[in-house]
Amino acid sequence: MRLFLISIVAAGLACSQALAQGIPGPASALSRAEARAANRQPAIPRAGQEQAAVEKLAAFEARVGQKPNILIFIVDDMGYGDPGAFGGGEMIGAATPEMDALAAEGLKLTSTYAQYTCTPTRASVYTGRLPARTGLIRPILAGDQISVNPWEGELTVAGLLSDAGYHTMLVGKWHIGETEGMRPHDVGFDEFYGFYKAQKEYTQAYDERRFPDLVLDQDKFDRYQSIGSNNDLIYGLADGTTETIETITSPAQMAEGDTRLKDYTVQRIRALAEGGQPFYISHSFMKVHADNFPSEAFKGASASKFPYRDNMVEVDSHIGEIVDALEEVGALDNTFIFVTSDNGPQMDSWPDSGYTPFRGAKGTTWEGGVRVPGIAYWRGMIAPGRVSDGLFDLMDLFDTSLALAGVDANGLPTDRYWDGVDQSSFLLVDDGESRREHVYNWLGATLAAMRMREYKAHLHVALAQEKFLWIDMATVVPTGLAPWLFNLYVDPKEEYPVGHRMNAWTASLGAEMKAHAATFRLFPPKDLGL
Template identity: 60%
Template sequence: MRAVYPIATSTLLGLILLGPVSVGLGQKPNLDRTLRTADNFEPAIPRSDQDDVVATKLAKLKKETGRKPNILWLVVDDMGYGDPGCYGGGAAVGAATPNIDRLAREGLKLTSCYSQHTCTPTRSAILTGRLPRRTGLTRPILAGDKLTKNPWADEVSLARLLSDAGYFTMLTGKWHVGEPEGMRPHDIGFDEYYGYYPAQKEISQRFDSRRFPDLVNDPERMRAFEAIAPDNHLTHGFKGGRTEKLAQVQSLEDMGRAEKVLADFTIEKIKELAKGDKPFFIEHCFMKVHCDNFPNPDLGSLSAAKYFYKEAVAEVDLHVGEIIKALDEAGVLENTFVFFTSDNGPQMDGWPDAGYTPFRGAKGTTFEGGVRVPGIAYWKGMIEPGRESDDLFDLMDLFGVALNVGGVKHDTLPTDRYYDFIDQTSFLLHDEGHSQREAVYFWWGTELMACRMREYKVHLKVALPESTHMHIDYATIQDVGLAPWLFNLYIDPKEQMPVGHRRNAFLATVLGKLKQHAATFKKYPPKDVGL
């Protein structure tokens, strides 16, 4: 195994600043089309004509319906870029996804949509509009962790902003951003929560004697584990703190049935809310396809492959179809913005209970395989069917889209912190929309790892597996060496051949963009919550 000699981010950024490839003081990178409209907001590419068209479009819809649009996010856990059929997977890899594919055909398929490298960072970023490095939510909160402060205490969540704007807000399914009081979904702004706090494996390992015999078959160890283990109850929470523990997962069959329980709840809630006078924001977070997956014994075989992971992909697709059908039958489909995605790339450490990506890396890394995810925007009558775009979209931008759709002005946000989202509403809703994001930044914990700008991606540090599929359990973070690794993703999407000094004139430009990004952390220092 190669040794790791970490360099502090500040030192590395100093090298960027002072090295021969840095951008001179006052010099604007020649590929950077952005304009900064406020000191504490990420600069965006101005597209005023596009914005005006979409503003008119939204105003017309509101006049016709007499109410604000609904918002529905469908967030899968650990689905690979190559799992859905519309992204090259589906039936070709043993699990057809007709409902997800239909969303893509009838909406906008994004081919450069980015998450964070793992669950908790993505799930916190989309609800705060801020990079996890800023909020302190840089990784999953594990059993035995001692937080020094509640990271949510001074964050203004999207759920709270939309609730204050007249929305009913609900999160169904996996949370994974804190179980203690004050950190639960119904503590941070959601009106209602119905789901499980942890990932599937953190629940099912109590019962899986073949995978975890040293735990399940040892009563003494099981007692010690239960003392610190995450809750395995289905939890029903309400704003104000009331929390009910419902059915407890007590077997692998119960775990297999959990996904349908959650989907059925969201479907019934859609029917109920559609009859009310409030618009709704629902974040439906699937438990699957995060390992360990177990099939629902009541549904029968759903995939050609029969492997548990493929069964999970097919079940997610089944429930996506049912949820969209519920919107249609409730008469609100044409007034609901839907976005389908995954919280990160596939967790290859669980293979073969893991997904597929055509790119290098996987969950846990900031290579494309870890952070490039499916992203489908669907809104019947508002998004032109059959659109596809490779323009950049960061899942944090959903925060900005939701604010715009919900009528929440940016000037209501606090000015004492930096916001990384970009309002991409006009990109998604204009018939020929273009992204307003120039760059996506990738962090791993407190380490600044990489940046994508247009088709170029530069790495300062990399997470390298020391064995096949071991992107988390047997990987090391390493400095890249003499020069940053620069890839042109249009000719090398697998990030195998750096072209910084041989076939590229834009290394300094991308490094200049990173320099600007780093400066925001000096002016708006990040939080440390003990993770």
């Protein structure tokens, strides 16, 4: 196990012994969370709220005659401040009326957290487990030699819901493995229509303006192509069927990728509505990950006229069309919708990048890297106009989806640790409060920070050596004698630690991080060799 993890786990040995004995209760006086089991993330008990949600779901099922549909929109690299509802929109030259309407008519979550980059977030959404546990701490790239298939033995929300009678489908970006045994339709999704990689990985070999040393050098180009990375739009089924729909050989093709994805989701919603089977769809946009090439239909569609902003307008429009399709087939009232991003904006590609009001960006565990928009919408089930700063980790979509579908999470295997929290009562009850007390921010295999209530403590920080270059020109350093501790209500941009000068909870936050680290001693993580 890696050196830092060894040291912090050793520091939490007493906590691991308590966990092993099944001792409930918080790790510190600050915590309201209670342990449900040694292998599950402690959560804040809200008995009345949870019972109210159970009753509300039961009434829905009795009225409709089936479980709810679940539709999750994941925009790639959208910044916290990109949608108008979160401070962007028209103010930054890219109006987002569709997302803004969902936020106004549903629940706007102002403290939603992703992982520091795309692959870890997507893995956590589908497995309900931290990437440090599954080993999916970064993209598995063509040419990588991994020692273990990370998906072997893992359960996905798609597979569990498929077993419960749902049709499960991923449309769009996967980015969690492209070899057999690691594809969406290999790990629980009944159906896949999309791309294995990020947008840039399809276009860089054909964009001579940005990558002339690759595109115009035949030797380098041939060597790059010999890596064998898949460059196709793929259709796959759980029975093993895998077909190439189109091979991407130009930026112009990729520019139209999200339109094709939107058309497919709309088509499948119309077909599935006729069958009466509930569905779980993860619609995962390729945009607005760099490099951005606007669709012909959206060139200049934003007030900004920059490609990223045009693509934000496109993504927003596609969300609206898909929601309209649900309305047209009479399924909107039966569908839980969640809109989010897989991490903060990739500022290294500025100005082909998004906006966040916070410090840092994609690739860091500063708020700018991990705090993302979160919108929960379900007409008639989630009261309109709600806004909450309660903590919501995107991993919680795993447990929450199971709860909405009536799948008992208590039946999950006990030989591994589950990090998600069922937040169905938080979302569905009119005055619901979050059941999550902690958000853990990992940089790969290193526990870097933790948020608890309004406090955030950093053990490791990324320091950019040049403006915007949070990936390409940054160092990661330990914080020294004490964690850098911020009160995010006073200092949301994490500009000046309060620590020992102005905070009484430093020791308590340390104890909570030790308790978290101790779970890795009881349930050792996978090491894929990444």
